[in-house]
Amino acid sequence: MPHKDVLILGAGAVGAMVANKLAREFRRKIAKGELTITVLDKNEIAHNQAGFTFVPFGYFADDDLTRHRRYYLSPRLKTYLGPDFQVVDVDLADRKVKVRGGKAFTYDYLVIATGASFDVKAVPGLEKDLNTFYTSLEDAKALGRKINAMKEGKIVVFVPKMPIACPGAPSKFTVMLDDYLRAYKERDKFDITLLWPLPNIGPPAYNSNITANLKERGVNDVREFKYDHVDPERKVVVGKNGDEYSYDLLITVPPHVGSLRGLSIADEEGWVPNDKKTLQYRGPAGNYDDVYVAGDAGSKEILKMGVTAHFQAFVVGENLARELEGIEQKVYYRGHMGCPYVGSAPTAASRGTASLAVWKYGVPLSPFQPSRLGWRLYRMYYYIYWDTTLKGLM
Ligand SMILES: Cc1cc2nc3c(=O)[nH]c(=O)nc-3n(C[C@H](O)[C@H](O)[C@H](O)COP(=O)(O)OP(=O)(O)OC[C@H]3O[C@@H](n4cnc5c(N)ncnc54)[C@H](O)[C@@H]3O)c2cc1C
Incomplete structure (x- = not known):
């Protein structure tokens, strides 16, 4: 050859x-x-x-x-x-x-x-107040310290635009944030707002689970939010229609x-x-x-x-x-995609539940429920990742 x-x-x-x-x-x-x-x-x-x-x-x-x-x-x-x-x-x-x-x-x-x-500059003003878990391990740890230091206030989780890696991650983060505040802080001293650019989060079965979950938690769930800019001095996110969301801590998924x-x-x-x-x-x-x-x-x-x-x-x-x-016959990508769903996080006051939602071209995601086993498998997967997934073994 x-x-x-x-x-x-x-x-x-x-x-x-x-x-x-x-x-x-x-x-x-x-x-x-x-x-x-x-x-x-x-x-x-x-x-x-x-x-x-x-x-x-x-x-x-x-x-x-x-x-x-x-x-x-x-x-x-x-x-x-x-x-x-x-x-x-x-x-x-x-x-x-x-x-x-x-x-x-x-x-x-x-x-x-x-x-x-990432293109942080795509959102005017964002560079001056960027807190995020998306960009690096250091940034994610720094964000954790800021959340931990808060005793009260308004937290805005802001997703300016698509596409982003793992569109389920911002809402998963919001669920874990809510459980964290309930377990380790006084939750009623906090407001959580999610600013999301699309009508749905994921396919319909994913969206119906997360919508009900956020509602039950009292998260202010704003869909189809069109951003204009962030004003770091006034601490507000300003929308295209002049709508404003004030914050004490802004957590952003920067445009990809x-x-x-x-x-x-x-x-x-x-x-x-x-x-x-x-x-x-x-x-x-x-x-x-x-x-x-x-x-x-x-x-x-x-x-x-x-x-x-x-x-x-x-x-x-x-x-x-x-x-x-020298084999002519090819295999095709059939559109498999998926996103782990987190129903709740394990804290001193709650138990972790999760599920892996997977769908493909022309085959919609079926309704699903997160489970405790799902959470354990999800956590475990992060260790399997290095020795099995990356080695091309599954
Ligand atoms: C916060 C967050 C949470 C996520 N959660 C999930 C989840 O729960 N489930 C899920 O399925 N997915 C999740 N994802 C998405 C998942 O991590 C990505 O889809 C996956 O890593 C994509 O793999 P990739 O090989 O395409 O890119 P990467 O794994 O990013 O690899 C790209 C590589 O290219 C290198 N590179 C880049 N530019 C150059 C260059 N010019 N020259 C040389 N090298 C270069 C980089 O250093 C990097 O090593 C998440 C992503 C983020 C950021």
């Missing part, structure tokens, strides 16, 4: 799963020098960002959510990690990827798995953009367009069947969730394996 190069941009959830699956399945070809699988990432250290939602309430510590990428990347891979390996140019016509440190990589097959990033914003292969917001079933590149640079885009980096229209990333990684990994074996 002529030598083949597979190049994977990003060693987060999707990049690691695809790389590790191929490294395992093609270990003999790699050993014989017939195949090279190369992975690049601009950070040596990985965080399981899906755990950030729990950090302000102390459910996870740093070491639960942090690993060196070499911990989970197969030694059969060629791995380049750190700021020098930040991708700065992708030329699909020339099959060439350039990184910040000056090195250039070529490929026969390319996987773009660079995830999402694709990590490759500004590169010619991406759209204006940095998302890298892909076919919704084959996940092959279909963007401003043309159509490329040997280029796959998976996970949060992909089209704006495909929901951005770890569950989505997981299913897409298996489709891309399997199709690359078939390409390398």
Whole structure:
């Protein structure tokens, strides 16, 4: 077999799963020098960002959510990690990827798995009062300290726009915030408001559960909120219609953009367009069947969730394996996506309940109820993630 190069941009959830699956399945070809699988990432250290939602309430510590990428990347891979390996140019016509440190990589097959990033400036005024659990472990911990220091006041959880990673996370956070205040503070001295940009939170079955849950908790649940700006001096969020929500603590999910914003292969917001079933590149640079885009980096229209990333990684990994074996028949991404639902959090005064809600193209989510077992499995999953999911074993 002529030598083949597979190049994977990003060693987060999707990049690691695809790389590790191929490294395992093609270990003999790699050993014989017939195949090279190369992975690049601009950070040596990985965080399981899906755990950030729990950090302000102390459910996870740093070491639960942090690993060196070499911990989970197969030694059969060629791995380049750190700021020098930040991708700065992708030329699909020339099959060439350039990184910040000056090195250039070529490929026969390319996987773009660079995830999402944030654009705090998209909301005027937000930069001066940004408290969030979305952007980093440090930010999530700092937010926890601020919540813990409060004795009373108005807390606004603000989601300016879609798409965001895991659209269920802000409402899940709000449920846990309410349980935290009930258990450890005087809840009646606090107001909680959720400002949400769409009519629904998730598909109808998800929306009906969370709507009833927030109502029962006395959360002021504002839907279809159109933001104009944040006024950090007056401590108000101002809507397009002049409506104002005052706060003592503002917790924001900053607008998301694709990590490759500004590169010619991406759209204006940095998302890298892909076919919704084959996940092959279909963007401003043309159509490329040997280029796959998976996970949060992909089209704006495909929901951005770890569950989505997981299913897409298996489709891309399997199709690359078939390409390398010369098998024409492909498998398709059938739109599996999902979001864990939290009904309540375990505190001194409440028990944790959760459920994993999963749906796919054309098959709506069925009604569901969160359970105590669901919460335990959800918590457990964060440990399984490093040793099973990222290794491409499930
Ligand atoms: C607060 C929060 C809570 C969440 N909760 C859940 C949940 O409960 N359930 C769920 O299913 N999902 C959840 N998610 C979403 C889930 O974490 C993401 O969908 C998933 O991580 C996407 O995987 P990915 O591989 O596409 O991106 P990532 O895992 O983000 O990986 C992208 C990688 O690309 C690298 N990279 C970026 N740009 C470059 C560049 N230019 N050059 C080189 N490397 C680059 C990054 O360093 C990173 O390692 C949550 C996300 C957040 C932020």
